Amino acid sequence: YDVKYPCDDGSHGTHTMGTIVGDDGQGNQIGVAPEADWIGCRNMENGFGTPTTYIECFEWFLAPTDSNGLQANTSMAPHVIANSWGCPPSEGCNPSNFYMMQLAIENLKNAGTFIAVSAGNDGWSGCNSIRNPASIFEASFSVGASDILDTLANFSSRGWVSIDSSFRMKPNVTAPGVNVRSCVPGNSYANYSGTSMAGPHVAGAVALLISAKPSLAGQVDSLENLLEQTADTIYTYRNDTCGTTDQLVFPNNMVGYGRINLYKALQIIRPDLTNNIKQVSPAASLGIFPNPFTNTVQIKTSLPIGNCTIIIVDAFGKIVKQMNSFFTTHLEINLSDLPKAVYFMHLNNGKTSLMGKLIKQ
Numbered sequence: 001y002d003v004k005y006p007c008d009d010g011s012h013g014t015h016t017m018g019t020i021v022g023d024d025g026q027g028n029q030i031g032v033a034p035e036a037d038w039i040g041c042r043n044m045e046n047g048f049g050t051p052t053t054y055i056e057c058f059e060w061f062l063a064p065t066d067s068n069g070l071q072a073n074t075s076m077a078p079h080v081i082a083n084s085w086g087c088p089p090s091e092g093c094n095p096s097n098f099y100m101m102q103l104a105i106e107n108l109k110n111a112g113t114f115i116a117v118s119a120g121n122d123g124w125s126g127c128n129s130i131r132n133p134a135s136i137f138e139a140s141f142s143v144g145a146s147d148i149l150d151t152l153a154n155f156s157s158r159g160w161v162s163i164d165s166s167f168r169m170k171p172n173v174t175a176p177g178v179n180v181r182s183c184v185p186g187n188s189y190a191n192y193s194g195t196s197m198a199g200p201h202v203a204g205a206v207a208l209l210i211s212a213k214p215s216l217a218g219q220v221d222s223l224e225n226l227l228e229q230t231a232d233t234i235y236t237y238r239n240d241t242c243g244t245t246d247q248l249v250f251p252n253n254m255v256g257y258g259r260i261n262l263y264k265a266l267q268i269i270r271p272d273l274t275n276n277i278k279q280v281s282p283a284a285s286l287g288i289f290p291n292p293f294t295n296t297v298q299i300k301t302s303l304p305i306g307n308c309t310i311i312i313v314d315a316f317g318k319i320v321k322q323m324n325s326f327f328t329t330h331l332e333i334n335l336s337d338l339p340k341a342v343y344f345m346h347l348n349n350g351k352t353s354l355m356g357k358l359i360k361q
Contacts, residue, residue, distance in 0.1 A: 004068075009046050010046065014182075014184050015190065016082060016084045018184075019032065019197060021035075022183050028183075032208060033208040036207040039064060039078060041057035043085070048091060049085065050092050054133075058108055061081055062077060062111055078113060081108075081115050083199065084197075101133045102139070105134055112218030114224070115141060116141050117142050117199060118198060119144045120195055123157050127240075127253065128158070128163070131163040132163075136163060136166075142256075143202050144174040144198060145194065145198040146176060148178065149357055152235070152237070159254075160244075172251075173231050173260050176198060201260065202260060205227065209223060209262075213269045226268065226269070229257070230264035232260075234258050237315035240254045242254055248361055286355070286356045288345065288357075297335060299332075301329050305328065305347070305352070307325075308349035308350075309325075310345065311345070311348075312343050315341065335358075343358050343359075
């Protein structure tokens with residue numbers, strides 16, 4: 001339980017660290033901040049910890065020691081910690097002792113460490129599913145999971161936080177957490193899904209922002225605000241309303257401020273860097289606006305389309321509208337007959353297949 005050497009008795013830890021700093025120098029640059037330095041604290045055995053082991057690691061990060069527990073050095077405290085774990089009642093966390101971990105996290109944040117925490121994978125139970133430390137605390141920067149279509153993953157836990165009667169809004173943001181490729185033990189790679197995969201994206205983003213502007217080190221509130229205010233709005237597969245917020249109001253209790261956009265954050269703090277960065281979007285060749293829409297939508301493509309088939313499906317994959325059309329790069333479609341919901345548009349002309357998401361409000 002207290003080994004003094006690095007180990008991974010599963011594959012979860014390796015996978016999450018890979019998303020933060022991974023780069024084998026041969027094209028597998030899986031990490032958001034591949035040149036960052038990292039340290040780790042073992043707070044569980046085979047995925048199971050206790051309030052004591054979790055708090056012990058928070059204390060160690062405040063003033064890391066050597067492997068013998070000596071020479072505590074606050075200057076070695078990390079700028080950001082990734083916490084892809086939760087402490088459920090089965091591990092001993094409950095409302096009667098939440099305050100102990102909350103105090104440890106608040107002290108760590110006040111000392112200048114950004115605390116990124118995965119929101120949890122209980123989204124299947126709906127609202128109020130962010131219910132385990134450390135994602136429930138105000139001082140934690142809680143992260144939900146989004147997929148490649150910029151939609152909240154169904155498993156991603158939602159707020160608001162009711163377990164401690166605080167009813168605070170959570171999560172703070174979302175990040176990629178579905179089918180994420182990273183490293184695993186045995187010199188290999190694997191694709192995993194979970195908010196555990198989303199949280200490390202935020203930790204890596206913080207490291208990269210500090211690298212771009214070192215004066216941000218220790219400025220946790222500024223870093224949190226920067227990531228929140230530059231996030232892209234995303235939606236859920238369902239017409240969710242959790243707490244007092246629905247999915248058309250931001251921030252909300254499903255996706256927070258939205259999916260982090262590191263490019264936009266860099267544009268604010270280091271515009272000189274972004275002048276040389278080409279931003280790539282998975283849906284760059286298909287634009288749908290306005291989005292959300294009320295009655296009609298405009299479709300704009302980067303290349304002429306010609307004869308094509310347009311299929312619109314709902315969140316469950318059921319076709320709700322299908323039509324044949326001809327246009328070059330711009331088309332208007334009346335969708336006033338569709339009920340309010342999240343939809344996906346598939347456009348195919350035999351050579352090119354495009355897909356985009358649209359929201360009827």
